[in-house]
Amino acid sequence: AQTVTQSQPEMSVQEAETVTLSCTYDTSENNYYLFWYKQPPSRQMILVIRQEAYKQQNATENRFSVNFQKAAKSFSLKISDSQLGDTAMYFCAFMKHEKSGGGADGLTFGKGTHLIIQP
């Protein structure tokens, strides 16, 4: 079974600052995918970024980028030029790859980090 750990329950930064959210995971799988999801107060879960484990290049999406360290099983999210709208719970999630195409065991989520962007 996989586990995902987010060691920062809450973080607070000033608007326009850069912030990094930590995530570590434990798995015996070699082929898997990692995700960061954002859940604002509306509770709608929104995909922020996705990383394929077989890719060495770190994924980026506009102001969001990851630092993926496969050997260390670390997957941190960096938010640059933070904005008030970035205030939300951020969840790191893991999904193993099913070669048979038979679907996966669902996403395994961390407990989340509550990020607050102060004006």
Add this chain to the structure above:
Amino acid sequence: KAGVTQTPRYLIKTRGQQVTLSCSPISGHRSVSWYQQTPGQGLQFLFEYFSETQRNKGNFPGRFSGRQFSNSRSEMNVSTLELGDSALYLCASSLGGAVDTQYFGPGTRLTVL
């Protein structure tokens, strides 16, 4: 494209009752997954349906069941409700490949009294 929709958005039930939640996936998506979110346990995978068949299942009791229709819409049923079933139930849809990104609906907030 319209996103994932879930109905109802809020629901209040009493212990012992049963409840059915509905999820309509993004057009063209054939996989629907269900998750339970509680303050104590966080987000937990319930099950996944693809082409009207349950393809994967999490570690939940048999009181939790689901089904999927030919148009990919899915329903989740919880029988003999317990206080601990109070949660936000999230539905996510994907194309259905081995690892396709899951897109979530707004959730159904279930309160059991």
